[in-house]
Amino acid sequence: xxxxxxxxxxxxxxxxxxxxxIYVFHxxxxxxxxxxxxxxxxxxxxxxxxxxxSRFARQIAGQGYICAAPSSYHEFTGPEPLQxxxxxxxxxxxxxxxxxxxxxxxxxxxxxxxxLSLPTxxxxxxxxxxxxxxxxxxxxxxxSRVKAAVCYFATDIHSKTLGEGKNDDSLTRxxxxxxxxxxIFGKNDNHVPPEGRDLIRKTLHEKGVLFSFYEVAWAQHAFxxxxxxxxxxxxxxxxxxxxxLLELFGRTLKLDLGEHDExxxxxxxxxxxxxxxxRHNDTSWADVFGVTGSPQ
Numbered sequence: 662x663x664x665x666x667x668x669x670x671x672x673x674x675x676x677x678x679x680x681x682x683i684y685v686f687h688x689x690x691x692x693x694x695x696x697x698x699x700x701x702x703x704x705x706x707x708x709x710x711x712x713x714x715s716r717f718a719r720q721i722a723g724q725g726y727i728c729a730a731p732s733s734y735h736e737f738t739g740p741e742p743l744q745x746x747x748x749x750x751x752x753x754x755x756x757x758x759x760x761x762x763x764x765x766x767x768x769x770x771x772x773x774x775x776x777l778s779l780p781t782x783x784x785x786x787x788x789x790x791x792x793x794x795x796x797x798x799x800x801x802x803x804x805s806r807v808k809a810a811v812c813y814f815a816t817d818i819h820s821k822t823l824g825e826g827k828n829d830d831s832l833t834r835x836x837x838x839x840x841x842x843x844x845i846f847g848k849n850d851n852h853v854p855p856e857g858r859d860l861i862r863k864t865l866h867e868k869g870v871l872f873s874f875y876e877v878a879w880a881q882h883a884f885x886x887x888x889x890x891x892x893x894x895x896x897x898x899x900x901x902x903x904x905x906l907l908e909l910f911g912r913t914l915k916l917d918l919g920e921h922d923e924x925x926x927x928x929x930x931x932x933x934x935x936x937x938x939x940r941h942n943d944t945s946w947a948d949v950f951g952v953t954g955s956p957q
Contacts, residue, residue, distance in 0.1 A: 662725055663689045675767040682735065705732075706792035706793050707754060708750075714794075737752075791886065792814060838870050847882060
């Protein structure tokens with residue numbers, strides 16, 4: 662699918678009057694000017710919208726999603742990406758804990774507002790991001806308008822250390838997530854240790870969040886970043902994870918499934934061998950599944 666790229670500057674108010682740039686990657690289909698697509702907010706790592714983040718957004722847009730990638734550090738610098746070097750890494754890490762949580766949330770809300778304002782958006786929005794952006798995608802999912810979020814190696818959720826004061830409420834508010842969540846980590850992620858990943862998974866279970874949790878054997882932090890990743894980039898695993906993203910977004914953002922009925926399949930249904938043949942005339946559903954009622 663073809664892509665048109667542009668940007669949109671939106672005013673911000675939470676941390677003083679300012680401007681945030683949203684980079685837009687919009688799919689197009691020749692001959693269909695009124696085609697409508699889902700929207701996806703794409704959050705970057707601590708370096709803002711770099712080459713790898715732009716390529717990631719283009720890949721998603723090419724599958725039929727309008728991508729909006731905000732420049733997260735607009736309170737401190739311009740919209741241009743930082744460099745993958747020691748000096749800019751220090752800047753990014755410092756700004757990450759200097760920005761107010763309310764300002765991060767305002768950025769996310771403004772991006773969702775922007776996508777939903779487009780006549781070419783179908784009214785459904787998801788979020789994704791890597792590293793810092795993984796955490797921001799998670800927080801974006803606290804907005805009930807966000808139907809799904811894919812969070813790649815999200816930092817600082819387990820330690821509650823995002824933002825000014827290093828005391829965020831992301832895990833505490835997990836129950837506010839109404840959409841479906843996909844959390845992806847590398848087993849060898851030195852930024853989110855095993856006990857941190859366990860805490861996130863346990864909390865999501867306890868809060869009743871609908872989620873999938875994938876830990877990739879041998880993968881390290883930043884394993885999807887295809888530039889200056891210090892030898893951590895794994896294209897094969899990146900492809901697998903991208904397919905997981907497409908499955909979730911395709912099911913929750915492109916299809917109109919109606920409201921979830923909150924029913925859960927009986928465990929015996931899930932355990933039934935594929936070789937078992939069920940015909941209405943031969944066997945009752947109650948006999949096969951151990952439940953009452955008939956299939957819908």
